[in-house]
Amino acid sequence: MKLTRLEVHHYRNVVPGTSLVFSPSYNLVLGENGTGRTTLLELISTVLGSDFSSILHEPFALEYDLAFPGMKLHVFVRNERDAPEPDAEAPPRKGAELMPLRTPAVPESGLHPRIEVDVRFQSPAARLQMRADAAGIDCKVDGEAVWSRSMHWSLLDRSVWTLLFMTAQFIDAGMKDRLKELLRRTFLLAPQRFDEALGMFERIGDIRYAMEVRDGEVFPLGLMALPTWMPGWLRERMEQPSAPDVLELAHDAREGSFLAKFVALAGFASGRFRVEVLEKRSFENGGRVGFGGFGFHFTRRDGRELTHAELGFGQKRLLSLLYYLDVNEDFAIADELANGLHPRWVEASMRELGARQVFLTSQNPLLFEHTLFPSAEVLRASLLLCGNVREGERERIAWRNPTHEAAGKLFDAHGLGAHPLAELLRQQGLW
Structure with a gap:
């Protein structure tokens, strides 16, 4: 499974409307201290695990895409003070609680959680849509309603994978079988950030x-x-x-x-x-x-x-x-991976990352000596630039990929082999 895109509509002090694309292999998070590099790694960890229990008491709205062999997933999750518009096409939910579930610890917070998952299968093509909020859950297959339940529960105490697992028990057997491999590989997924210390x-x-x-x-x-x-x-x-x-x-x-x-x-x-x-x-x-x-x-x-x-x-x-x-066989999320490691160990560690999708920060140029990019577009997706911008009296965190023009220039310069990648990044003001 790979994370391909993340859009931040609302999250802490991050500029609303932030949109990032990711490489399926190396993703280098670049920026000075205090520009939200660790915040981005923590958010990526939360999204990959699709478990929002650690931030259920704060407002946010996130949208992201995941690619899995034979299927693609689009997830939209929000926890905002304004209630979302009801789905006019959704049928009335059936009563009776599915299982005794804990009610929100702070119901007076005024936040309205909602998760929407759109799973598109290939060969044969099919579409599964799931929507869950604090009042219940419902599911459609190829646009037709197949299952729903009303519940009073703490929605964000459970990961997206938990919700899919629950709905899979009640949808048709063929769709349930197609979800098995996804659920097997993700149900217990919790790729924590490998921190910069111990x-x-x-x-x-x-x-x-x-x-x-x-x-x-x-x-x-x-x-x-x-x-x-x-x-x-x-x-x-x-x-x-x-x-x-x-x-x-x-x-x-x-x-x-x-x-x-x-x-x-x-x-x-x-x-x-x-x-x-x-x-x-x-x-x-x-x-x-x-x-x-x-x-x-x-x-x-x-x-x-x-x-x-x-x-x-x-x-x-x-x-x-x-x-x-x-x-973690599929991902690695590492803050200052080279910190405290001998150059030979840095090289070995980069080699051990293998085919994983990795998200790395580094103030040490050693890390960049072991990264290769096959094209300017891959290089652009591999660089996540962190900085601060001023909005009136307020300073916000800004995350972005480099422009296509900047990525093209960097790729061409790197291909000449005259200068190390770290030096080229500094020359272009990207690190």
Whole structure:
């Protein structure tokens, strides 16, 4: 899945009507301090997860497009003080609550949430439209109403993927099957911003994860900030006859894992990942197992052992970045990725980004040495320029792509190879 466009009708101090296009690979967020670079990364993280629970108490109106193999999604989400116009073509919603849902924590806020999702399928062509507000939800397939329910709920407490999952249970089987892959890859998607310091490193130690057995099926509990292979490894270990209270994984036990890559790049002789079993009930029907206390031990080539707490700043950044990439297969959102990393590690980190759609900020020119652009149009979509503009007595944040003319000049100059990209960006006033 790729984010292709974002339009900001209303969001904090951002200029209304801001419209951005994105590259499917590298997206470089450029600007001076205080121009909203981190704010943009946080908003992109919110949009990619399509989870607006963190901003449900503030007004906003956003519109964005996502491309997924075989389908395209257009999402419009608003949380404004003025009530949206009712859909004159929508049929009356049926009564009865779908499920007991929590009412808004601050109903007197005066904000009116609404989410509209338009999913267009290819081969064969079909269209699914979903609309949800604080009073209920309804759905159309190819323009025909197929399902609706009235509900009183806290709409923005749930992601767009949750709403699609709910409606998928009640629309026709063919449409539900076509949504399965999208929902499988996005339902637990929560691509957090990889921050410029050690926030991600500290979060790894705070991770809690649990599995529960219901009717012979194993279900994960909570968002999975885990590498995609890890739930299967945990389950395999817990299904052994005498599962220990502490599980360990050697760096060379799983080729290509974040731990194996870190040990090689950091020059250690070996490394171990350990996780504590915090809760253990019979792993049978109704059983539950909980995990936490994630930690690491490493052995240097001189034989000295050290824990993750004894790593240097750059080593902690590298370890947590590789872990982050092992969790997020489709995206990477990184603030000052090169901060604290040796040039060789910066190069390796850029290589590890692979085919992901990435959004990066950097005050370090090293990052730009490892970016290539096949055309002026791709380069234009890859640069997100952040600045401030004056509107009367008020200063607003302005985000934009460069003009087609500026992107063309930069692409031609970069193609000559006489100057590094960072220098060319500075010469043209773009960084």
